Amino acid sequence: MAKWYCTMCHTEVEQDTAPDHCTTCMAAGKLILDLEAGIPATPEDVRDQARKRLKGLCAAYPACDGNFDKVCQKEAYGKPIGFGGAGQGSSFRNNAQALMNLRLKMRVVGEHAEPDASIDFLGMNLEFPVMGASTAGIEKYNDAMPEKDFCRAIVNGCREAGTIGWRGDTWFYTPENNPALQVLKEEKGQGIPIFKPRAQDVLKKLIHMAEDAGCPAVGLDLDGCGSTIMARNNQPVFRKSVKDIKELVEFTSLPFITKGIMALEDAEACAEAGAKVVGVSNHGGRVLDATPGTAEVLPEIAHRLKGKVFITVDGGIRTGYDVLKMIALGADAVLLGRDIIRAAVGGGTLGVRLHMEHVKKIFKKAMFMTGQNRVADIDRNILC
Template sequence: MSQAEASLQGLSCLADYAQRASELLPAATWAYVNAGAADGITQRRNAAAFEQRMLWPRVLRRITEGNTELELFGKRYAHPIFIAPTAFHALAHADAERATAIAAAALQAVYVVSTQASVSLEDVAAAAPSPRWFQLYWQADKDVNLALLRRAEAAGYEAIVMTVDAPIQGNRNAEQRSGFSLPASIKPVNLLPYADKLQTPGVLEAGQSLFQHPLVTQMANWDDVAWLVKQTTLPVLVKGILHPADAQLAVQAGAAGVIVSNHGGRVLDSVPATLEVLPLVVAAVGPHVPVLVDGGIQRGTDVLKALALGAKAVLIGRPVLHGLAVAGATGVAHILHLLRTELESSMVLSGVGSLEDIDSSLLWQGSNT
């Protein structure tokens, strides 16, 4: 047995990886990776929403040539399990985002690379030929946003994901109690070339209103989304949508798709679970605008439930970091393999052979309580 295989012993689901990662990572790093905002209400609610939804399978259906393929923005993808943008993979493994890219390529998964990656977006692209999207955190200087966009285009990224739900950091008490700080060796390298243009906001002083802080006064708006769309031929998705009205505004601004997300419960606590609002957003934008979703996905049955409520694909964040912490690229690949295998078995047991066969009739319509 190889060392990589040995590291996977006893790991049969995503919860196993979370437990093992919690034992391997320093306590402060674990708090950063896993903490939700404030009391963790939204983080727990994300997971609970999947538990409360029940599948309603059909039996004795003939399934021939089943597959999990989907088409988005004119490109064909092998399955609907994507890697969400998460920052600083070097906290979990020395190979950082390069390892994540290698795993994504091996499992044919779309990898959405974060602005705050610990490896440059060009180095991630060079690590493996996986389908890649680039996630953009809006910067107050438009020239910086344009420079990042042009770099992503040149490196072969296939879409731009503009995250809009975290203009300021959430109140993550568990992380604060742990005393977490980013090691000096780990930096947001994609932003370093523009350090002279990016003013580092100072600490909020006692008695100062947050509304006076540069992070608030320079926040992006819908005009900025429309501007970004006009700068590129790549599809632009808006990530961080919870309200149907905002989904409609995103489409009006030219977004090619939206991602229903509450940032994994890491920013504003006490907001609904993403699964709860997903069908409302799908209805608001109509059948021709792809809606993706993240938050709380732990099982292939969770993926199936999200697809049944109208999502075209799902994204996973924390589980990727757990896999990375446990076994590097091998761990991330195994995480993706587990989820895809669970999705396929759930589809077979529910009587569906392709994503096109999945709709709300697959969900139990009775009381979920």
């Protein structure tokens, strides 16, 4: 009799043959592992499995930087974008390079203290300033895993690691069949839905569903206005004015997040409209080629809005060291996208937790080695 382990809900069962699904959480059979063969114990174990399931799309390289020697980018120009960046991928590369160009100042003299990496985010205590980004659509990538399993892996893996996962929106999500909102309702609102900038009436319906699911906040992926695949599938998206954003902010009692911001003017407009969170992001370099890296535009936005709104940033962040750099530049928290997709595909909830816990460990080490005891104390003085 073999023993089987569900990477989604951690259920163990004994039976002769591999289960075709988990009887506890209904996860797909591909996410259930033979205990005798071993289960992932490290992020690298998880990435090894993700490499197989994302073959031809993402090879889970040690350096996820969008260079032309990477399978995601060398095939992207003029073809479906896959895991790569828009156009020739310079925005994707700029995200990674901007962080690589920053140096940390090591400080080892002073009173000994264990760093406190926790933060307050919209009244929620997070163990560290890292959240899962609002990704979506993974079931259309090599049929890597069912969409609801993907959403559940992000939500529960982040929760188990002491943080929260954001959930995204894509062309096959509709108000009538929205995998993210379905999972968030089933998981009692343990995640934050971020919607594409659809028509106002559609957004209001989705926001009402998020409220009904018990979500702690809702948001808008403003840079999704450039999504051609949404329009091709009868899911039109639009640029949003300050008036539009304010209308949505006032429609809900939940804190409102505006994501996809790369210009100070847009950041100030979102704050003016009443957004509680401004997310600095170029969508991982996937919506417009030739933008700066997010680490290049973050300081100006943080200088003007720090303390007035909560500032998040994503783009090129791969390690706890990168997290520290972004916090030093003025972010209140960061989001992880591609790495968390790989973690979910390679190991379900378990994979996401393993990856997030590794990032937390390295972030706390980086705080310790730069003499930082609290996240609120981190500033540009730790950069060389």
